[in-house]
Amino acid sequence: MKSLRGVVLAFPLVFLLPGCPIYSGEPYRPGGGCVRTSDCPSGFVCEADGSCVAAPGCSGDADCSTGEICEASVCVTGSRTCRTDGDCAAGSYCNDGTCTASARCGADGDCSGGFWCDFRTTCVPRPAGACRTGTDCEAAQRCLEDACRNVSDTCQFDRDCPAGSVCLNNACSAACTDDGQCPTGNACLGGFCRAASDCAATADCAAGTHCVAGRCLDDCRSAPSGCASGAYCAQDAFCHPSWQPSDFCTVDSDCQTGRRCLDGVCRTPCPSTMDSECMGIDSQLPDCRDAGAGLFLCFAPTGTAPECRTQSDCAAGQDCLSGTCRNMR
Secondary structure, three states: HHHHHHHHHHHHHHHOOOOOOOOOOOOOOOOOOOHHHHHHHOEEEEEEOOOEOOOOOOOEEEHHOOEEEEEEOEEEEEOOOOOOHHHHOEEEEEEEEEEEEEEOOHHHHHHOOEEOOOOOOOOEEEEOEEOOOHHHHHHHHEEOOOOOEHHHHHEEEEEEEEOEEEEEEEEEEOOOOOOHEEEEEEEEOOOEEEEEOOOOHHOOOOEEEEEEEEEEEEEEEOOOOOOOOOEEEEOEEEEEEEEOOOOOOOOOOOOOOOEEEEEEEEEEEEOOHHHHHHHHOOOOOOOEEOOOOOOOEOHHHHHOOOOOHHHHHHHOEEEEEEEEEEEEO
């Protein structure tokens, strides 16, 4: 009996041996006791000596073990869902809703076939027809809103664009005085809304927006028609700033009495065939030109002899504004 009593009294002392966890009813703290990592706070791991220590640092999910993701530079247990590459840490890309490890890069040539180097210096799959600049497109195309567009499908003159917009480098761009007048993803630069880089990751963007190619854009997957004015729901299901031409008229009755609809634009006839008649009506449209079928209409000088069709037609540092090369910035 005496021997059994000694065992019973010694039993609690087992839990006082060094390295063994002691449950106090309070959350574990760094350096506190643990048996497994799940006993430790988020961002800490359980060492062999039974202490919770900070997990190894990481710069992206690729630095962590299977079943872990990198959050606040620490590998933690979890999974990540994504809508676009910007939702993932640098060193990974969005693959069917999952952030997938990928190589880092400094240029497209650093990536394997079918991949290119994105704004996060990460190799990501290149979508068909995607572009970042005009050099990614064919000669007769322009890069507008991350896709190669045929020049013939873009605007050339202000008259090709909706009211309040101008044709700037083949895109219909709204005039502005501050960033608040531009759609998400654009900023007011030189008096017009232009594409602007404003994020390195979705964490830099406001709630409801994602970092897409370095720009914070609204998500329209759940509401395809829910983009704000001046934007449209693109193929990637994000709201991109509008660039498309828009016909002002389709028939003469869409115009004021006496005016004629030609190529989507309402024009004033000048039956005298004299420039002076046009000058007396609108000094900005001083040229009376033959529009075919015996019809003479008033045109702007750039409309009959444009200086440029694309920005590449202008000198370095200039923009093509409604058929004229201009220093805009």
